[in-house]
Amino acid sequence: MLGKLLKYEIKHSARYVSIIYACAGAVTVLMLIAMLAKMTWLSVIGSLVLYLVGIAAVFMTLVSVIRNFYDTLYSRQGYLTFTLPVKSSQLLFSKVIVSFFWIILSCILLGLIIGIIALNASRQADASLTGVLDVIKESGILEMLPSKWMVAKLVFILAVVALLNILTFVGFVYFSVTLSNTRALQKHPKLFGFLIFFGTYGVANAINMKLTYSLPLAVHVTSENVYIGFESMDTMSESLTSFGIGGAIFMGLVALGLLILTGWIMERKVNIK
Amino acid sequence: MKMEKIINISSLSKSYGSKQVLNNVSFSANPGQIIGLLGPNGCGKTTLIKILTGLIKDYTGTVKIDNEEPGVYTKSIVAYLPEKTFLPDWMRPVDAIAYYADFYKDFDKNKANELVAKLGLDPKQRIKTMSKGQQEKLNLLLIISRNAKLYILDEPFGGVDPASRSKILDLIMDNYAKDSTILMSTHLIYDVEKIFDRVLMISHGKVIVDSHVDELREKGKTVEEVFKEVFTYAW
Numbered sequence: 001m002l003g004k005l006l007k008y009e010i011k012h013s014a015r016y017v018s019i020i021y022a023c024a025g026a027v028t029v030l031m032l033i034a035m036l037a038k039m040t041w042l043s044v045i046g047s048l049v050l051y052l053v054g055i056a057a058v059f060m061t062l063v064s065v066i067r068n069f070y071d072t073l074y075s076r077q078g079y080l081t082f083t084l085p086v087k088s089s090q091l092l093f094s095k096v097i098v099s100f101f102w103i104i105l106s107c108i109l110l111g112l113i114i115g116i117i118a119l120n121a122s123r124q125a126d127a128s129l130t131g132v133l134d135v136i137k138e139s140g141i142l143e144m145l146p147s148k149w150m151v152a153k154l155v156f157i158l159a160v161v162a163l164l165n166i167l168t169f170v171g172f173v174y175f176s177v178t179l180s181n182t183r184a185l186q187k188h189p190k191l192f193g194f195l196i197f198f199g200t201y202g203v204a205n206a207i208n209m210k211l212t213y214s215l216p217l218a219v220h221v222t223s224e225n226v227y228i229g230f231e232s233m234d235t236m237s238e239s240l241t242s243f244g245i246g247g248a249i250f251m252g253l254v255a256l257g258l259l260i261l262t263g264w265i266m267e268r269k270v271n272i273k
Numbered sequence: 274m275k276m277e278k279i280i281n282i283s284s285l286s287k288s289y290g291s292k293q294v295l296n297n298v299s300f301s302a303n304p305g306q307i308i309g310l311l312g313p314n315g316c317g318k319t320t321l322i323k324i325l326t327g328l329i330k331d332y333t334g335t336v337k338i339d340n341e342e343p344g345v346y347t348k349s350i351v352a353y354l355p356e357k358t359f360l361p362d363w364m365r366p367v368d369a370i371a372y373y374a375d376f377y378k379d380f381d382k383n384k385a386n387e388l389v390a391k392l393g394l395d396p397k398q399r400i401k402t403m404s405k406g407q408q409e410k411l412n413l414l415l416i417i418s419r420n421a422k423l424y425i426l427d428e429p430f431g432g433v434d435p436a437s438r439s440k441i442l443d444l445i446m447d448n449y450a451k452d453s454t455i456l457m458s459t460h461l462i463y464d465v466e467k468i469f470d471r472v473l474m475i476s477h478g479k480v481i482v483d484s485h486v487d488e489l490r491e492k493g494k495t496v497e498e499v500f501k502e503v504f505t506y507a508w
Contacts, residue, residue, distance in 0.1 A: 012361060015363055077360070078359075080361075082328055083327065083328065085346070184290075
């Protein structure tokens with residue numbers, strides 16, 4: 001059943017984001033044509049539009065995650081969704097997975113757009129890609145970078161932190177939308193949804209900040225290594241940079257707790273109008 | 274041989290805050306019955322239906338459908354038609370049929386396709402461009418295309434004009450699985466009382482009449498007459 005839930009979840013949510021992805025594709029094609037035809041003014045405008053489309057894609061994806069969750073569960077469609085022969089936890093899990101998929105996809109799209117814009121800018125400056133790389137090599141920046149293995153470690157740690165942040169967003173949003181659709185609060189679900197989200201997120205984020213700086217758990221990047229150390233982020237003077245991850249882990253755990261609570265509310269307390 | 278009850282409710286109560294919506298309701302139903310659930314607006318019919326369909330879980334008392342508490346199993350054997358249209362507006366009849374076929378093992382896809390044609394619906398028309406009447410037809414055909422053990426129909430004639438009511442009634446009677454039970458909530462008693470085997474009348478959260486229609490007829494009364502008697506007195 002989870003596979004079927006995922007199929008319809010993707011179908012339903014794709015409607016919200018497909019337009020923005022189609023726009024990104026169209027503008028990219030336009031930019032490529034402008035680059036090939038050496039129409040500078042068009043490719044400059046295209047870069048600007050493409051950048052805005054990239055930002056809009058991330059924003060629209062986040063909005064669609066919220067909208068899709070509400071529509072499929074707490075609007076009239078809830079009569080269909082909540083009477084399917086599946087567990088509430090399966091419903092919730094399918095939504096979390098698809099939200100992750102769209103958010104990650106939007107971030108990848110934004111990364112690609114930035115890459116395309118950079119490529120276009122280098123063309124405008126009459127510098128070939130290899131020329132740009134030569135300049136970077138000559139500057140000695142690459143020698144300052146740690147080994148490929150260290151870069152991979154750093155990327156892996158950053159990816160885990162990014163996933164924790166997505167989990168945090170999804171957990172807080174789903175909890176807020178669900179709690180605001182219980183009988184006591186559903187007269188003003190939007191108002192209560194906002195209040196619950198910003199209230200819980202605000203409190204959790206204050207604790208997150210505190211833990212990020214004070215908890216002895218941080219990623220340290222030195223000239224020779226990248227490692228997770230049990231020292232707070234401001235105690236390692238030899239580090240090129242350090243960032244605390246205690247806060248991100250705390251937020252991830254809170255979000256996980258909120259998702260479990262959301263599943264329980266969906267099972268026991270939600271009232272479909 | 275003892276007949277298993279399809280619905281078995283005992284001492285069911287439900288409150289919204291200080292407001293008692295269902296108060297110590299008990300009744301059971303055998304397979305094969307068509308039961309009318311009658312009562313004025315706000316009497317607790319929809320709350321009772323939501324409990325039976327697993328949409329409301331926080332109640333007191335015992336509710337069993339085919340010997341199971343409302344949950345994943347009961348949802349697989351109960352075909353529920355809500356009072357409101359409930360399909361996503363991006364769907365077309367062909368998508369809705371595929372959706373039901375995916376989730377319900379008892380769904381008869383061929384019957385659904387036949388009914389789409391019979392009711393004059395365009396299988397490729399998006400629901401958001403359909404009239405309310407077309408949407409209601411689609412909702413109903415999806416429900417009766419299931420070979421469910423229990424059909425729960427909440428005001429199936431709510432937005433239907435008088436001329437179409439008998440057609441819809443015929444559609445239900447011709448297509449539901451014959452050994453199953455129908456629990457139908459309606460306030461249009463005159464149009465449908467001929468199909469009921471039994472009626473439950475609810476007032477202020479209590480079952481105040483639970484009678485077989487034959488018994489009423491033996492007393493020379495129609496269901497509508499009893500309803501008017503009871504509720505003129507009760508309200």
